[in-house]
Amino acid sequence: MSWKPLLSRWSQEWIRSREPGQEDPEILRAGWLGFAPATEDAVAAAEVRIGRTLPPSYREFLLTTDGWRHAGDFVDRMRDTSDIDWLRDIEPFWEADWKDLCYENPAPENGNPLGRGLLISREADAGILFLDPGDVDAAGEWAAYNLFAWSEGPTRYPSFAGLMEDLYASFHSLNHPEGETSESWDVTVEQARRAALSGAVDTAAQALEQAEKFGRDRATVLRAQLQLFLARDSMYTRQSLSRWVGSASESADFPDDPLFTAELLPVLFADHIANAHPNQGTVLQSAMYDERTHLVIGEYQARLRRYGPSFDFGNPEFDALIRQALREHANDSDALWEAVCAALVRWRPRTPDHIAPIVLLADPILAETLTPERGRALLSQPRG
Template sequence: MTDTTAFDWRSFLLRWSGEWADSLPEDETRTADDEAALQARWLGFPPASEERIAAMEQRLGRRMPPSYREFLAVTDGWRHAGGFVWLLAGTESARWHDDASGLACTFEEYLDEDAEPEERREADIWRRGLQLDVESDATYVLMDPEDVDEDGEWAVYTWASWRAEPPERHAGFAAFMLDVYREFHSLRSHGGAQAPVFENDTTRALDAQVAEARIEALRGGWERALERLDEAKGYGRPRAAGLGDQIRRLLGQTSMISFDDLVTDQRYVSELLPPLVAEHAAHSYRGDSGLMFPLRGADEDVVSLAHATLDQMRGGTYRYTAAGPFGEAVDRARESARWGDTDGAWRTLIDAVPLWEPLGPDHLAPLGWLADPVLRPLLTQERGRELLSTPRGGQSGDTPAPSAGLDPGGLAWLAEPDPGNNRTSYRFVLVEGVEPEELAGRLADRDGGGEGSLLSAPMTWWEAHTAWLRGRREFTSYDDRALMAVGRAGAGWSFAFDGDPAPFDHRRLVSPAASAAVGTRAVVVWSGLREGHREPFFHLSVARDGAEQYSFTYTDGEIRSSGEIPAALDPNRFFGAQEDGAGVERSLLAAVAGEFGVRLPRHALVNGRLHTFVTRSWTRPPGDGETYAVIRVG
């Protein structure tokens, strides 16, 4: 609310003093100095003359920075600089700290050879800083004569042991005074039921700013709105933090997001509580006590809902719902996402955002979907910005340009290295004219106690793999049942994908193409051409109406083929000494995609949640004289 350029110290300090006086409880015990300040409505002292300021500078051996000199010319010291510095130094009491606290060694103990310059300043400030705190709650205020900006302002560092944080840097003395003025406002705004109502010209202006920022955010101007909300948040204005957190959460931020008091408001709990609970569920390694921290002050109904929602999160059953046309779009988006079309799901969701209606005046955007296990992977920073830039809630404004899709299309992306993923082999089945939920009936293990024929709930690959291994007691080297994720592979095709297959053995391979192709076409690909695989290989088989049409297998440097292979897929076109494995793989995958018009959804397979099932074995049983191992555990 106040700029540090051309700073009007007297007006600023008079306003602060009056607001302080009006905020004091009538029955509060006050010192004689505070009583005098109350009566005078002035927290300062008489101004320091130029002679006093010059004498101070001669005593200290340095000319003071401009904003501190200007301050002294208005008041020679200050009471109640924020909530924890009760007396701030004037010309007589400012002094070099000279490590009087003994904290220099303490901070130096934490430095290592790679310490950043700012870390070294935090240690050195105790030896060279000018101390401005005279009376405080174990809080130090030091001006650094070596940390000077182009205007000659010295940086101010504040530190209190009870905060357990590094020293806080303020750009200069005026910036420091603005910060502690905001601190005063924030503390008074949360003064409790017994304190006088804290209302004045400053709070009224800030509250109007919050209201304007809310409308601006709904019109799509989220960047300017966030700046204005953050300013009001610094003064402790109600609603500002909760509104700002909604914007930040859609930008992908999760740390320090709590939605403030809005999360315990019954009007918003269905939208704001689930994202908090989901974040807790993802990181609650040591119990659930932390769940209650952002819900302090909540009534029993909200607490009960929080625990019920947590159970749903952990059970994978939470499902976001919303009212009206936007809610209908949410259902359609989830249906697309659970079969892998995350780009289509996002377009369905974002196209319906203009139809979304807030649950109350402090609701800026739909947020509950961020807790939905199927919808949550749709969010990226770019998409979050697109949603926030979209006018909604009955407001009008410019529609943002659509964000780019996350899936490259086709199959060739499988030949590219995955960041953080060591996958060197994969296999998939493509079936034409069959819905994804039907693939389990064509490919599933029917001898695994019945469970193999059922699709799981949408899961990440790791969750599905962990669930599959849970309870298994026997593992054999000849049985190659695959855990496969399913979804749609483009117009008219479905896929089943295994990103962590067993070792490839062409001598015992039983391609599932024929069994998957009853009444239709099916394509099977199993690749191990990526760099890092010990013995490069590639298998393709295509079947129609339950019978294999053609296939080829490249392994041990040789090609084995059968049937009439189309020219576009002829392996002799791809395998040659002049091309590396990744190039061959990329070309083969592009050819398969072109021949059949298929694609696999990268984002859903790498970052999303898909249904899974367990197939029949991809290898024949061992023949006479063939050995195998069986491992039984537990």
């Protein structure tokens, strides 16, 4: 791994993202979040002290910078060759029952990594970063973890390099720094939008997932539309929808954006009706906490009470065909699906970021007809 280009870009983006008075004078002077490189002797001494040869990506990192500051927004300082050591010796209180921590992610089969982990973070927000010498791949890389008291359990990465790439993405997601990286991801998002409309659903979904990790709000809007057809009841889809609602309320186009008011909002109401119960809130309920979305939701709810559920399926040609399909095939799922497929050639986006007719899922008959398998088939058709 060639660390210098990534770390230099990260440093400059961090400096640009600071508000006046937030800057660290030392970092400003050096233009660098790291420190001087470790010497080979310093790395070798650390390896003798811990009794293990360090994994390649971490070793090269130390030879580029002996320590690091501001690794994301929750790790203020990482350790260097002088103080990396075994977690059980430095912070033994973290050595808990690993299975209890892994309620979101599966526990590793080869024991508790906390008992053998190498602690590499020094100052973090109720959390730690560590490497697992008991989980090594063919290239000699140790699995890496982050674990925070406020998170949904530990997250595993295949290597230290993978952990750092995720921390870099987290920095982008929370700070939105301008520069080469953001511009590059914006190009990727536009390419993914075109790929989605051409029917290349997996290509688009994979690119948008990565762009979303870097905090590109447009990627969230596009990806959520795909997920609604592919896995609309999954936890990840609900998370994407929540992020979409949050970013929409901050947009200058809100509340006049028809993609939100005519497409997403009917789907959120349908989801709320189907899934609301005392022990679990819905995306719609969460959206009510924001003053701007609260007003838009209230207006939509008033229309529902006055006129009952009535959906605008989009441009007149497509809307007419879908209404006809519902009249003629409401009791025949296969015939209704065929009619939707035939109508899709007439569908047109409401806005540039509209890539799929998600409002179809607000109608209970269409929602039942459009299974995930059929949803994938719909997204695989060129449209718009």
